[in-house]
Amino acid sequence: xxxxxxxxxxxxxxxxxxxxxxxxxxxxxxxxxxxxxxxxxxxxxxxxxxxxxxxxxxxxxxxxxxxxxxxxxxxxxxxxxxxxxxxxxxxxxxxxxxxxxxxxxxxxxxxxxxxxxxxxxxxxxxxxxxxxxxxxxxxxxxxxxxxxxxxxxxxxxxxxxxxxxxxxxxxxxxxxxxxxxxxxxxx
Numbered sequence: 001x002x003x004x005x006x007x008x009x010x011x012x013x014x015x016x017x018x019x020x021x022x023x024x025x026x027x028x029x030x031x032x033x034x035x036x037x038x039x040x041x042x043x044x045x046x047x048x049x050x051x052x053x054x055x056x057x058x059x060x061x062x063x064x065x066x067x068x069x070x071x072x073x074x075x076x077x078x079x080x081x082x083x084x085x086x087x088x089x090x091x092x093x094x095x096x097x098x099x100x101x102x103x104x105x106x107x108x109x110x111x112x113x114x115x116x117x118x119x120x121x122x123x124x125x126x127x128x129x130x131x132x133x134x135x136x137x138x139x140x141x142x143x144x145x146x147x148x149x150x151x152x153x154x155x156x157x158x159x160x161x162x163x164x165x166x167x168x169x170x171x172x173x174x175x176x177x178x179x180x181x182x183x184x185x186x187x
Contacts, residue, residue: 025186027083029160032067032180038081039067041074050077054178061095061135061180071104071175075165082160086110087153089184092140096130097178104130104177105169108140111159112151122151127167130177141187 030038032053041050051067051074060066069077092108110124124145128138142154152158162179164171 025089027089027184029079029083029182029184030067031063031065031182033063033065037067038079040078040080041076043078048074050074051179059097059178061097061178063180066095066097066178066180069177069179071106071164071177072171072173075163075169075171077162079160082110082157083184084157085155086142086157086184087155088186090142090187091185092126092142092182093137093185094182095135095137095180097135097180098130098133099176100174101131101133102172102174104164104172104175105167106130107161107163107167107169108145109159109161109163110145110151110154110157111161112153112156113158114152114156122149124148124151124154125167127169130175139185
C-alpha cells in the first residue's frame with residue numbers, strides 16, 4: 001500500500017488538532033517548579049509561605065519539583081492569583097503524595113464573591129480525607145463542591161485555598177504531603 005504525502009500530512013494535521021484540543025481542555029494552575037511560590041500561608045502575612053520546594057526524585061510526580069507541605073506548621077495554602085474563570089472545566093485535579101494514611105482532612109475552598117462584597121463570604125467547598133500512602137491523583141469534579149451562601153458562579157472566582165484547618169479539619173502533627181501538577185480539566 002502506497003501512502004501519499006498529502007495523506008500523511010492530513011493525518012499529521014488531524015493528530016495536531018486533537019493534541020491541541022486536549023491541551024485546551026486543561027488549565028495548569030501550578031506545577032510547583034519555580035519559586036517564589038504563588039501561595040501564602042496567611043493573608044495578613046504575605047511573606048509566610050505554606051510550601052517548600054521538593055526536588056527529591058520520589059517526591060516529584062511531574063517535572064523537576066513538587067511542593068512539600070507540613071500541614072500542622074502551615075495549615076492554610078492560599079493561592080495569590082487563582083484563575084478567575086473555572087466555568088469551561090469540570091474538575092480540579094492534583095497529585096498528592098502522603099507518607100501516612102492518617103485521615104488528615106483537606107478542605108478545598110473556591111471563593112466566588114459578588115462585586116462589592118467582602119472576600120471570602122461566598123464559596124464552593126469540597127472536603128477530602130487523606131487515606132492513602134504514596135502518590136494518588138485526586139480528581140474533584142466541580143459538581144461535587146458544595147455551594148455556601150450562594151456563590152456568584154464558577155466564572156467569577158475571586159480566590160482559591162487548600163486547608164488542613166477549619167470546617168471539620170484539624171491539622172495532624174504527622175501530616176506531611178507533597179503536591180504536584182495542580183490543574184483544571186474537562187472530563
